Amino acid sequence: TWNTTFHKIITVVNIPNSSEPSSYRLFDNYPNPFNPVTNLEFGISELGFVSLKVYDILGKEVKTLVNEIKQAGNYKVQFDGSSFASGVYFYELRSGDFVARKRMVLLK
Template sequence: MVDVDYLPQNYDLFQNYPNPFNPVTTISYQIPENNHVTLKVFDMIGNEVETLINEEKPAGYHTITFDAENISTGVYFYQLKVGDFVSTKKLILMK
Protein backbone atom coordinates (compact mmCIF):
# COMPACT_ATOMS: atom_id res chain seq x y z
CA MET A 1 0.00 0.00 0.00
CA VAL A 2 1.28 3.48 -0.90
CA ASP A 3 1.20 6.20 1.76
CA VAL A 4 -0.60 9.04 -0.03
CA ASP A 5 1.01 11.62 2.29
CA TYR A 6 4.27 11.03 0.41
CA LEU A 7 2.91 11.16 -3.12
CA PRO A 8 3.68 14.28 -5.15
CA GLN A 9 0.86 16.78 -5.55
CA ASN A 10 1.84 17.85 -9.08
CA TYR A 11 3.78 16.85 -12.16
CA ASP A 12 7.40 17.94 -12.43
CA LEU A 13 10.50 17.22 -14.50
CA PHE A 14 13.78 17.98 -12.76
CA GLN A 15 17.10 19.10 -14.22
CA ASN A 16 19.40 16.20 -15.06
CA TYR A 17 22.49 15.65 -12.94
CA PRO A 18 25.30 16.01 -13.68
CA ASN A 19 24.93 18.57 -16.44
CA PRO A 20 27.14 18.82 -18.49
CA PHE A 21 27.70 15.06 -18.44
CA ASN A 22 29.85 12.34 -20.04
CA PRO A 23 28.42 9.85 -20.92
CA VAL A 24 25.85 9.09 -18.18
CA THR A 25 23.35 11.40 -16.46
CA THR A 26 20.34 10.95 -14.19
CA ILE A 27 16.88 12.34 -14.94
CA SER A 28 14.18 12.52 -12.26
CA TYR A 29 10.50 13.34 -12.43
CA GLN A 30 7.36 13.08 -10.32
CA ILE A 31 3.75 12.25 -11.16
CA PRO A 32 0.80 12.55 -8.75
CA GLU A 33 -1.23 9.67 -10.23
CA ASN A 34 -0.75 6.48 -12.23
CA ASN A 35 -0.44 7.41 -15.89
CA HIS A 36 1.22 6.69 -19.23
CA VAL A 37 4.64 8.38 -19.32
CA THR A 38 6.90 9.20 -22.26
CA LEU A 39 10.38 10.59 -21.78
CA LYS A 40 12.31 11.31 -24.97
CA VAL A 41 15.61 12.94 -25.92
CA PHE A 42 15.81 15.27 -28.93
CA ASP A 43 18.66 17.01 -30.74
CA MET A 44 18.84 20.77 -31.37
CA ILE A 45 16.67 20.61 -34.50
CA GLY A 46 13.97 18.43 -32.95
CA ASN A 47 14.96 14.98 -34.19
CA GLU A 48 14.19 12.23 -31.69
CA VAL A 49 17.46 10.71 -30.47
CA GLU A 50 16.14 8.17 -27.97
CA THR A 51 12.98 7.13 -26.14
CA LEU A 52 13.85 6.52 -22.50
CA ILE A 53 10.33 5.71 -21.23
CA ASN A 54 7.09 4.85 -23.01
CA GLU A 55 4.93 2.97 -20.51
CA GLU A 56 2.51 3.14 -17.61
CA LYS A 57 4.09 4.37 -14.37
CA PRO A 58 2.69 4.51 -10.84
CA ALA A 59 2.26 7.77 -8.95
CA GLY A 60 5.44 8.85 -7.18
CA TYR A 61 9.01 9.94 -7.68
CA HIS A 62 10.99 8.31 -10.48
CA THR A 63 14.61 8.36 -11.67
CA ILE A 64 16.17 7.03 -14.86
CA THR A 65 19.76 6.88 -16.07
CA PHE A 66 20.51 8.08 -19.60
CA ASP A 67 23.64 6.60 -21.19
CA ALA A 68 24.72 8.72 -24.18
CA GLU A 69 27.79 6.64 -25.04
CA ASN A 70 26.74 6.33 -28.71
CA ILE A 71 25.66 9.96 -29.17
CA SER A 72 27.82 12.88 -30.32
CA THR A 73 28.86 15.80 -28.12
CA GLY A 74 26.26 18.57 -28.14
CA VAL A 75 23.21 20.20 -26.65
CA TYR A 76 20.09 18.05 -26.39
CA PHE A 77 16.61 18.37 -24.91
CA TYR A 78 14.65 15.85 -22.89
CA GLN A 79 10.87 15.99 -22.77
CA LEU A 80 8.40 14.43 -20.34
CA LYS A 81 4.79 13.92 -21.45
CA VAL A 82 2.13 12.68 -19.04
CA GLY A 83 -1.45 13.28 -20.16
CA ASP A 84 -1.75 17.03 -20.80
CA PHE A 85 1.47 17.79 -18.90
CA VAL A 86 4.56 18.49 -21.06
CA SER A 87 7.93 19.72 -19.79
CA THR A 88 11.22 20.08 -21.66
CA LYS A 89 14.70 20.71 -20.29
CA LYS A 90 18.17 21.11 -21.81
CA LEU A 91 21.09 18.75 -21.25
CA ILE A 92 24.68 19.07 -22.45
CA LEU A 93 26.82 16.10 -23.48
CA MET A 94 30.57 16.83 -23.42
CA LYS A 95 32.94 14.06 -24.45
Protein backbone atom coordinates in the same frame (compact mmCIF):
# COMPACT_ATOMS: atom_id res chain seq x y z
CA THR B 1 41.80 -12.25 -30.99
CA TRP B 2 39.22 -10.72 -28.68
CA ASN B 3 35.52 -10.53 -29.43
CA THR B 4 33.72 -7.99 -27.29
CA THR B 5 30.02 -7.21 -27.14
CA PHE B 6 28.73 -4.10 -25.39
CA HIS B 7 25.15 -3.74 -24.20
CA LYS B 8 23.51 -0.52 -23.05
CA ILE B 9 21.45 -0.75 -19.91
CA ILE B 10 18.83 1.83 -19.04
CA THR B 11 17.76 1.74 -15.42
CA VAL B 12 14.42 3.09 -14.23
CA VAL B 13 14.11 3.29 -10.47
CA ASN B 14 11.04 4.17 -8.42
CA ILE B 15 12.37 6.42 -5.67
CA PRO B 16 10.57 5.59 -2.42
CA ASN B 17 8.88 8.60 -0.92
CA SER B 18 6.64 8.87 2.11
CA SER B 19 4.15 10.89 0.08
CA GLU B 20 3.22 10.91 -3.56
CA PRO B 21 3.95 14.09 -5.52
CA SER B 22 1.08 16.58 -5.49
CA SER B 23 1.93 17.71 -9.03
CA TYR B 24 3.88 16.66 -12.09
CA ARG B 25 7.54 17.71 -12.12
CA LEU B 26 10.55 17.32 -14.37
CA PHE B 27 13.81 18.06 -12.58
CA ASP B 28 17.14 19.29 -13.96
CA ASN B 29 19.40 16.44 -14.99
CA TYR B 30 22.61 15.85 -13.07
CA PRO B 31 25.39 16.09 -13.75
CA ASN B 32 25.00 18.71 -16.47
CA PRO B 33 27.15 18.93 -18.56
CA PHE B 34 27.70 15.16 -18.54
CA ASN B 35 29.96 12.50 -20.05
CA PRO B 36 28.65 9.95 -20.81
CA VAL B 37 25.87 9.31 -18.23
CA THR B 38 23.36 11.67 -16.59
CA ASN B 39 20.35 11.18 -14.31
CA LEU B 40 16.87 12.40 -15.20
CA GLU B 41 14.29 12.61 -12.41
CA PHE B 42 10.56 13.23 -12.59
CA GLY B 43 7.47 13.01 -10.43
CA ILE B 44 3.92 12.17 -11.45
CA SER B 45 0.90 12.76 -9.25
CA GLU B 46 -1.41 10.06 -10.61
CA LEU B 47 -1.47 6.78 -12.49
CA GLY B 48 -1.10 7.34 -16.22
CA PHE B 49 0.83 6.85 -19.42
CA VAL B 50 4.27 8.48 -19.25
CA SER B 51 6.82 9.13 -21.98
CA LEU B 52 10.32 10.49 -21.48
CA LYS B 53 12.21 11.10 -24.72
CA VAL B 54 15.51 12.67 -25.74
CA TYR B 55 15.83 14.96 -28.78
CA ASP B 56 18.84 16.41 -30.57
CA ILE B 57 19.31 20.13 -31.22
CA LEU B 58 17.30 19.84 -34.47
CA GLY B 59 14.31 18.32 -32.66
CA LYS B 60 14.85 14.78 -33.93
CA GLU B 61 13.96 12.09 -31.39
CA VAL B 62 17.13 10.12 -30.60
CA LYS B 63 16.09 7.99 -27.61
CA THR B 64 12.94 6.86 -25.79
CA LEU B 65 13.69 6.26 -22.11
CA VAL B 66 10.17 5.68 -20.74
CA ASN B 67 7.04 4.79 -22.70
CA GLU B 68 4.59 3.05 -20.36
CA ILE B 69 1.92 3.38 -17.68
CA LYS B 70 3.38 4.45 -14.32
CA GLN B 71 1.97 4.70 -10.80
CA ALA B 72 2.08 8.06 -9.03
CA GLY B 73 5.55 8.58 -7.59
CA ASN B 74 9.07 9.84 -8.14
CA TYR B 75 11.33 8.21 -10.71
CA LYS B 76 14.97 8.38 -11.78
CA VAL B 77 16.24 7.31 -15.21
CA GLN B 78 19.85 7.13 -16.37
CA PHE B 79 20.63 8.33 -19.89
CA ASP B 80 23.82 6.96 -21.45
CA GLY B 81 25.05 9.31 -24.16
CA SER B 82 28.17 7.31 -25.04
CA SER B 83 26.90 6.59 -28.57
CA PHE B 84 25.88 10.22 -29.22
CA ALA B 85 27.94 13.20 -30.40
CA SER B 86 28.82 16.06 -28.07
CA GLY B 87 26.23 18.80 -28.07
CA VAL B 88 22.96 20.11 -26.71
CA TYR B 89 20.06 17.70 -26.23
CA PHE B 90 16.56 18.15 -24.87
CA TYR B 91 14.54 15.73 -22.78
CA GLU B 92 10.76 15.85 -22.67
CA LEU B 93 8.30 14.37 -20.19
CA ARG B 94 4.67 13.83 -21.23
CA SER B 95 1.89 12.49 -19.02
CA GLY B 96 -1.76 13.33 -19.62
CA ASP B 97 -1.95 17.08 -20.28
CA PHE B 98 1.45 17.70 -18.67
CA VAL B 99 4.42 18.43 -20.96
CA ALA B 100 7.83 19.69 -19.81
CA ARG B 101 11.17 20.04 -21.60
CA LYS B 102 14.67 20.64 -20.29
CA ARG B 103 18.10 21.10 -21.85
CA MET B 104 21.23 19.04 -21.20
CA VAL B 105 24.76 19.18 -22.60
CA LEU B 106 26.89 16.17 -23.53
CA LEU B 107 30.63 16.98 -23.49
CA LYS B 108 33.11 14.38 -24.67
